[in-house]
Amino acid sequence: MYFLYTIIASLSLFFILKWMKRRRYFMELKRLDGKTVLITGGNSGIGKETAVAMAMRGARVIIACRDPSRAEKAVREIKLKSGSLCVFPMELDLASLRSVRDFCKSFLMREKRLDILINNAGMPGVLDWTNDGFSMCFGVNHLGHFLLTNLLLPRLKECAPSRVVTLTCSNYKYQKLDFQDLNYNLLPFFTYCRSKLANIYFSQELARITEGKGVTSYAVHPGFVQSSWTCHYSFPFQMLMQVIMWMFFVPCEIGAQTVIYCSVSDEAAEHSGGYFVDCQPATLRPFARDAGVAKKLWEASERMVRLV
Template sequence: MWLKMYILFTIITSLVCYLILKWMKKRRYCTDLKRLDGNTVLITGGNAGIGKETAVALAMRGARVIIACRDVDKAEKAVREIKIRGHNVNVHHMELDLANMCSIRDFCKTFLQREKRLDILINNAAMPSVLDWTEDNFSMCFGVNHLGHFLLTNLLLGHLKASAPSRVVTLTCSNYKYQKLDFQDLNYNLLPFFTYCRSKLANIYFSQELDRMMEGKGVTAYAVHPGYVQSSWTYHYSILFRMLMQVIMFMFFVPCEMGAQTVVYCAVSDEAAKHSGGYFTDCRPATLRSFARDAGVAKKLWEASERLVNLA
């Protein structure tokens, strides 16, 4: 009798846990079927994770897709996969190291010479919470996640405006809410998690200020939280941590394909275009904490970033 009750309890508990986990991982899919024939899309970090799934989705719509990343071998392998899955041979890669300002400038110079247009720029690449420094002595998170994309976007703005209507989609994270910016120490690099949070908050301010600066010029901007995704970001950490996170990600995080849906939505949806400068998650606009909507802080960060990257 007790054995039967125990078995029944175990089955019911397991079923309830399964349904709860399934509900937690439920996400909307981008249902907009807009084609992108003739459009050029640039995706940073498009060789893996959300970036690669975004590249596949946009390649399937007929876009010319260029993935930019520092590892040429991984990029070549990713391009072959994207071509097959996206049924599109117009997929290419270019070398770019967002942790090196010289690399970004060289990349942009080459891109502007080779490419006639840029319709969609997706600032996807990111560094997780690591205590490290870029080639230019910026903290790795702030240098790559914000300053690298800030310089890249500004150097490509001419093509974006010439290709209008065009879009800039920058990936952020809901972790932004745990920190505020300190303009006395933007290069903060003491507690890795807080450094990451600040860089993701900077992504949000960047999108807001970019939208304000591009008003009436045909360039729209979006900050996207893709959800917590089963990506390869843990490779920066120890084997034990990776093993633990694999279990957690399997249980609670969503696949990369699902995480890419809001990115694709902001890249193609006419409905999203009505909320330029906004913060999106789960294929719809979301509300930010009040401090993350401060236009004065966004402008101040933009001006500080210009000085840090020597942008005349």
């Protein structure tokens, strides 16, 4: 009898975990021939799987990564998996505003098109600071991508219709922004939550200011994914999270589906400024839909990255 209970419990757990990890696949194979896609952090995880999907559709794919050797290795793997030779690395460190500016200058000189910008790279909550004195999490996840997008926005407008897809997380709901201390860094998890909320406001305000100009913007929660974010933490924590991720998180290929959907789907094009989960629009908490806060964050970010 004990054996039977064990079998039933094991099967029940198996099916519960399968149910928790269910996700939609985006099956539309829309071609992207002649289009250029830029993916930050495209050397691993969701970014890498997204790069494979974009390359398979015929796009010219640029992988932006702070480590040239890792980028080169990823490019070889993406080419092999996608069967495309149009995948190229470029060096970018989102923790340095100078690096972002240098990257954009090089990109605009080298690339004549930019049709899809995927702000994928992210930093988990860590007690560290960027070269410019911002908390690492807020600086990389929001400010680095904010500056990158603004500097590349003229090229996106030239190539309209174009899209900007920014990865966020459902953890945004656990924090609100404090404009007296956007750099909050005492509790890393809450700093991460604030940065993900900032991504959502950024995507909404970008949609507002580019309305009618051919550029659309989307915020994507890819789900909880089996990526390499734990590398920033201690070995015991990594081992614990590997077990948890295996049980409850989805593979990167599945996590990339909503990113791909927002990058190419005609349906998504009708929801600029929207928040997407599992290849469909999702509802945000009321405080995350505040247009006044989104505008205020945009203006504060302009000052922080010295755009004004």
